[in-house]
Amino acid sequence: MRRSSALALCVLLACALSLSGSPARSAGSPVTLLNVSYDPTRELYEALNKAFATQWLAQSGQALQIRQSHGGSGKQARAIIDGLQADVATLALAYDVNALSTQARLIPADWATRLPYNSAPYTSTIVFLVRKGNPKNIRDWGDLVRPGVEVITPNPKSSGGARWNFLAAWAWALHQPGGNEATALAFVTQLYKNVPVLDSGARGSTVTFAERGIGDALLAWENEALLATRQLGPDKFDIVLPSWSILAEPPVTVVDKVVDRRGTRTIAEAYLKFLYTSQGQEIIAQNFYRPRDAAVAQKYASQFPTLKLVTIDDTFGGWDKAQAKFFDDGGIFDQIYGQ
Amino acid sequence: MNQTALALSPAPAGVSASPGTGTGSRPSARRERAAREFRVLPGFGLTLGYTVLYLSLIVLIPLSAVFLRSAELGPEKFWQVVTTPRVLASLRLSFGASLLATGINAVFGFSIAWALTRQRFAGWRLFDAMIDLPFALPTAVAGIALTALYAPTGWIGQLLAPLGIKVAYTPLGIVVALAFVSLPFIVRTLQPVLVDLDRELERAAESMGASTMQTFRWVVLPSIWPALLTGVALGFSRAVGEYGSVIFIAGNIPNVSEIAPLVIMTKLEQYQYSQATAIAVVMLTVSFALMLGINGLQLWAQKRRRQR
Numbered sequence: 001m002r003r004s005s006a007l008a009l010c011v012l013l014a015c016a017l018s019l020s021g022s023p024a025r026s027a028g029s030p031v032t033l034l035n036v037s038y039d040p041t042r043e044l045y046e047a048l049n050k051a052f053a054t055q056w057l058a059q060s061g062q063a064l065q066i067r068q069s070h071g072g073s074g075k076q077a078r079a080i081i082d083g084l085q086a087d088v089a090t091l092a093l094a095y096d097v098n099a100l101s102t103q104a105r106l107i108p109a110d111w112a113t114r115l116p117y118n119s120a121p122y123t124s125t126i127v128f129l130v131r132k133g134n135p136k137n138i139r140d141w142g143d144l145v146r147p148g149v150e151v152i153t154p155n156p157k158s159s160g161g162a163r164w165n166f167l168a169a170w171a172w173a174l175h176q177p178g179g180n181e182a183t184a185l186a187f188v189t190q191l192y193k194n195v196p197v198l199d200s201g202a203r204g205s206t207v208t209f210a211e212r213g214i215g216d217a218l219l220a221w222e223n224e225a226l227l228a229t230r231q232l233g234p235d236k237f238d239i240v241l242p243s244w245s246i247l248a249e250p251p252v253t254v255v256d257k258v259v260d261r262r263g264t265r266t267i268a269e270a271y272l273k274f275l276y277t278s279q280g281q282e283i284i285a286q287n288f289y290r291p292r293d294a295a296v297a298q299k300y301a302s303q304f305p306t307l308k309l310v311t312i313d314d315t316f317g318g319w320d321k322a323q324a325k326f327f328d329d330g331g332i333f334d335q336i337y338g339q
Numbered sequence: 340m341n342q343t344a345l346a347l348s349p350a351p352a353g354v355s356a357s358p359g360t361g362t363g364s365r366p367s368a369r370r371e372r373a374a375r376e377f378r379v380l381p382g383f384g385l386t387l388g389y390t391v392l393y394l395s396l397i398v399l400i401p402l403s404a405v406f407l408r409s410a411e412l413g414p415e416k417f418w419q420v421v422t423t424p425r426v427l428a429s430l431r432l433s434f435g436a437s438l439l440a441t442g443i444n445a446v447f448g449f450s451i452a453w454a455l456t457r458q459r460f461a462g463w464r465l466f467d468a469m470i471d472l473p474f475a476l477p478t479a480v481a482g483i484a485l486t487a488l489y490a491p492t493g494w495i496g497q498l499l500a501p502l503g504i505k506v507a508y509t510p511l512g513i514v515v516a517l518a519f520v521s522l523p524f525i526v527r528t529l530q531p532v533l534v535d536l537d538r539e540l541e542r543a544a545e546s547m548g549a550s551t552m553q554t555f556r557w558v559v560l561p562s563i564w565p566a567l568l569t570g571v572a573l574g575f576s577r578a579v580g581e582y583g584s585v586i587f588i589a590g591n592i593p594n595v596s597e598i599a600p601l602v603i604m605t606k607l608e609q610y611q612y613s614q615a616t617a618i619a620v621v622m623l624t625v626s627f628a629l630m631l632g633i634n635g636l637q638l639w640a641q642k643r644r645r646q647r
Contacts, residue, residue, distance in 0.1 A: 074608035198591045213492035337593040
């Protein structure tokens, strides 16, 4: 008797569990999505999630709750590989999204072709944040290697943003008169000699520079630099745009294995498509990321001055090549630190 | 051999020996009952079962997973990974800074424990409670607080900066953070021993004409030596594995201020799981060897005391 009631309880529990995870959701029951993202996108996705949830409720009558997780891009990718149930991944660089495919087959290899612009709905670039009034007169990359100038950037081994910083510096050196691989290596080596602290992520570096008062220049995402000047006071920092920088394209993707298991594919795909709508692009621009949409870009043109930008594909032959050459063990970054 | 065994665990050996030796001719049933009366916890089989199961689940299985994962590399690659200059530098830093921090704590932790047990000053209970703070505080919070204090703009940092002393973002900062997290281990292991220390012995030594240094060296130190070593061992193992507080204050420059746990984290973030576990295996092995050494030293000290 007791046994059969225990069995019944088990069946009931199993039903409840399978219901909560089943694809057949009735309209009106709340759905949750988990967006696993990188460090500086907190504010961006807070705004986007709110707007999309409202739109989704109006469109389908279904309440939606989007949870966010933030951290260093590499760490976040690893968490998804290790089993974090992310419906969508919105990371700092394509290399980390690629890892979801190569390390764990969570997404197909051609994930980047599934959405416009290589699945990168917004872009950013690398700029310098300096102390108010620019006391060390830092105008371009070349000024960063002067003796006595301290530069703050995270460790490219652990931070996606830091890899963009590194490659932007490299690209600038290549574009100097007489620039080649050797001069670029010499320049970047000199640059990292001026780095007193290597934090593991972009936010850590911002804190080191802004709160701890370390360093004369912070190599930062443009969005992070704009946010820092707005939030921490425009009277404390200036933004310096170098002559050359890099076009950073943080990609987004649905995590196929997870959405198929949880039955959230439709809604996750709609969420990512929303990023490309004019409403989504507007929010993106308001949060200091460069929008793809021409009309929105026009509207916010004053916020995003035009720069000479290299792309990872043209200058470095794509992320896989760049990663192997610069950041893998024994690569150029390791050589800089004497290996 | 037998003598060593007695020295190893004097209390239980004495307890279990007495019914056996004293009641040699009595019926075995009574002997069993006598033995049973000493048991506080249920049967030996059950407790051993629990011990093995619990140790396996909590310690052995996770640790063997680490070893298995690193074995994927093969011996040649394993050696190559753990002997790269960057990894070696980080291991040297982790173990060196931990040794230094626990060494400093052995001295100051002892004086704190001494003051708290021998002196009754205003607010000693408050100080006593404060010793546990490093246990309770999330280490990241400790790291952020220490960095804010010791950064060139911080309260202490700006006093040290004109003297040319940099603490935050240097190996010195790592020692400070490790001293912080390992302090309670030493104080808390010394305190009960100091409380139990028979002050009559010190008075006797004094009345026999011993100087304070002599009393300390020949009366106090031998009694607290094993506890001090235990405290140092605990503090040291905590310091070697410490990650949270150190990364904030370290600066994390490869070959200079990058600790081994950070190298492990970095390897993980580059999806090099087996390389990360290889470094972990080296840390485990070195720590284990050091622990064994300290335990051996303790035994030796105990044995010597007993012989005297």
